[in-house]
Amino acid sequence: MADKNSIPVFRKPLYDLVGCRFGRWVVIAPHRIEGVHHTKWVCLCDCGTFKTVYGSSLKGGKHKSRSCGCLVLDTRAAKKLANPANVNGKPSKTYYIWRGAKSRCLSPSSSGYKYYGGKGIGISDSWMTYANFLADMGEAPAGLSLDRVDAKGDYCVENCRWADNHTQSRNKTNNLWIDTPDGKMISVDAAKNMALVILHL
Ligand SMILES: [Zn+2]
Incomplete structure (x- = not known):
């Protein structure tokens, strides 16, 4: 059993994610912060972006991370292109x-x-x-x-x-059809026809 008064020693990580791939992320190195367990990891996204990401986010859970954000944007753009309405x-x-x-x-x-x-x-x-x-x-x-x-x-x-x-x-239900010397036509055409006749008089 550990002595409570002994000097704490650096704890080895419970898991090592270096080299693992999560979606577009590849884990490069643990991100060490003084006094804090290295729960973050330096990751490289396929698009070339580096970021530090929580191990819990890489491994899944509520705040799952699979890229620097480019994956969501690319998926959204692909869906827009695939949508027949677009x-x-x-x-x-x-x-x-x-x-x-x-x-x-x-x-x-x-x-x-x-x-x-x-x-x-x-x-x-x-x-x-x-x-x-x-x-x-x-x-x-x-x-x-x-x-x-x-x-x-x-x-x-x-x-x-x-x-x-x-x-x-010419295909509306409310068109008024008129019998003219040139045949049956809707009122708009009959008026135009009449105007042409007058012009040529
Ligand atoms: Zn990216």
Whole structure:
């Protein structure tokens, strides 16, 4: 049994982590502090950063450490790149179009809800998942937006296409159709037609 009055001697570490790898850390040396057990270790991260890390953090537990912080950043960046909603790590135009359509149909707080969900226009079950919408429609071509062929129908693959504003505006439920000498057309086109006739008189 140890004598309580004897001079304390330096205690050898209970474990030696030098050379061990924990995630991106490789332990280089114990970090000795005067009067304190060397519970910290000098570690080198794969990215080239040196830091001292608690042995308990290396070995696991609540504050587990697996890198200088670069691992979390790289994982986050990789997830962003892998997310189908993102293009170059940022939410794509197509994603915002899908989110807008979904909220017009399903969210009474959406400004457009009264013209869509409020009038019984829905979105297909499959399109509740963005990846399915993207697989059906592809990325939105430049200058085009999501148009429903039947303006009274739902947002679903059978009823949707990418269309320019000209096509979309002619496909609205509230368009006024007029019989003209040049055939049946919506009021906007009839007015334009009339203006052209006047110009050429
Ligand atoms: Zn690092």
